[in-house]
Amino acid sequence: MIQIFKIALRNLIRYKRRTLLTSMLITLGVLMVILFSGLAGSFKAMMIGQITDSSLAQMQIHKKGYVSSIDTSPLNLTINQKGYKKIEKILKENSDIEAYAPRIKLSGMLSNFKDTTNIRLNAIEPEKEIKVCPNITERMKFIDSQIPDVLLKPGEIIIPEKLAAGMNIKIRDSVVLVANNRDGSINGLNFTVAGIIDTLMGPQGKEGYMHIKDAQSLLRMEKPEIIEIAVRIKNFEKLDAVYSDLKSNLEKTKNKRGKPVFEIHTWEKLSPFSNIAKMIDFMTISMRFIMIAIVLISILNVMMMSVYERIREIGTMSAIGTAPIKIMGLFLAEGLSLGLISILSGNIIGIFGIYILNINKIRFAFGRMDDILLSPAISFSEIAWVSATVLAVSVIATLQPAYKASKMEPVDALGHI
């Protein structure tokens, strides 16, 4: 076997320029896939992390019909204490759940006593919310740039950056928040601005925060009610499995008409970024197809030329008694070696490229988020996938020329000029 690969390598070296050009082309294909996967993958992971860890959470549970409601903040689809207890029980029984947090989502009018504008708010339990969205404070600015021990106290509000800039509101300023409850009656409360939050892409990226107890007072809820429960799991890779498990458990709670009372959605159903993530996946797959085409065409071309140029040599091999399967093996080893050399160089240059990109941090703007910092990374499994694909395609591309070589009649091959 070693001897076969030795002969294969020497045959590759024999046509130095052709081998070099083909190898460079395949290396470029591998490099493209590694760099693109590294950049696109890290962008996707970072954006998903931003969305799930700082605002949306990984999953949300609502009263059935909430997400598809035509109202932006429907207050009639609340979960009462009894419902919340049921959901809590299901969540506590699931060992994959890391944390959960109740929320009320509402719209209101914010006034600084001079100007008034509308605002969407998340009413939260700060201690629970920070466990579900651990990066939430990264987007927030507080007085003296100090993150407070308690993110938000009753009577405090955190408002979106653009709104603060537009209304010239600063931290510690007093504002009035006016909101309609589900019956249509209006109520208003005074708040102190505790912090300002950066804009983030997505439906919840321009929302303010308030304490859940304040929201219940503002909306004149006689008994505590909530709108949604944000859920975080221990291992993000298991999201789909945990989602299915929770969904089937939640659907067991039915209303009088026998329909499920609750609904659960993953971040993918709640954020428009999931479509961008799908596009990124599609582009990554396209890149892989381009690489496969490059490897297939270039190795097939080189090996076909190699067979045509060495017909007499194949005739000699055959004449002196080399079995057809061994002749085929010689050419397969040649294609495989070419693939292997290209993989090695592609992987080395690709990993080095990722390293260089990490040293020279890439900054860019996306949506309304400025100065996003990318840290490209490539997983071992991705490199293994690329390598295995190139090797497999190299062998597939060599099969036809190798088979042709093995089937040559020695008398015809020896007489070939």
Added chain:
Amino acid sequence: MALVQIDNISKIYQTGVVQVKALQDVSLSIDEASFVSFVGPSGSGKTTMLNLIGCLDKPTKGKIFVGREQVDAFDRRQSAMFRGSALGFIFQSFNLFPVLTAYENVEYPLMMIKNESTSKRKEKVLKILDSVGILNQKDKFPDQLSGGQKQRAAVARALITHPKLVLADEPTANLDKKSAINIIRLMRTMRDEFKTTFIFSTHDPEVMKEAEVIYTLEDGRLV
């Protein structure tokens, strides 16, 4: 005792509508350890005869026996196995593998066909390279060897598996007079040493003189 028995063979090539009778009703027998030459002008059927004996081609009619085997009845795989085990080939253009050194070219049949161990291969290859007089050239690639040295390497490659029969198609055609005679004499020496039957074709009168048995072919017929 006859090593090669040819019974009434003919070989007809069909080229479009034209039929070329390369060999017609040829019968002969060749003894073991003999040194035989097929002679005749170009197109007389010498190469066809060697190809048929060497299981590289099949006759249109007739039978060929090499040893006890009827080689014209072999299928592709059997032919390849028989060539690897019982036959050696020497070609006009040497046909050494350009990516292998002289040593590796001679080693090739032992490695790829006989699957012998490295130590056994080494012993055999060094011995035969010494016998053909190119031991000091063993690490050179074919393009670094002279024509005579290349053909010596080819002779060594043909003999390394100790075949019953070595077939050489115009082995001296690409060599100068002196080298040609030297190669034929080397082949005869090897015949004496290994008791291998040598059949070669030539149209060079000087080379013909070295043969012990000469068959003359003309227009595909033995004359």
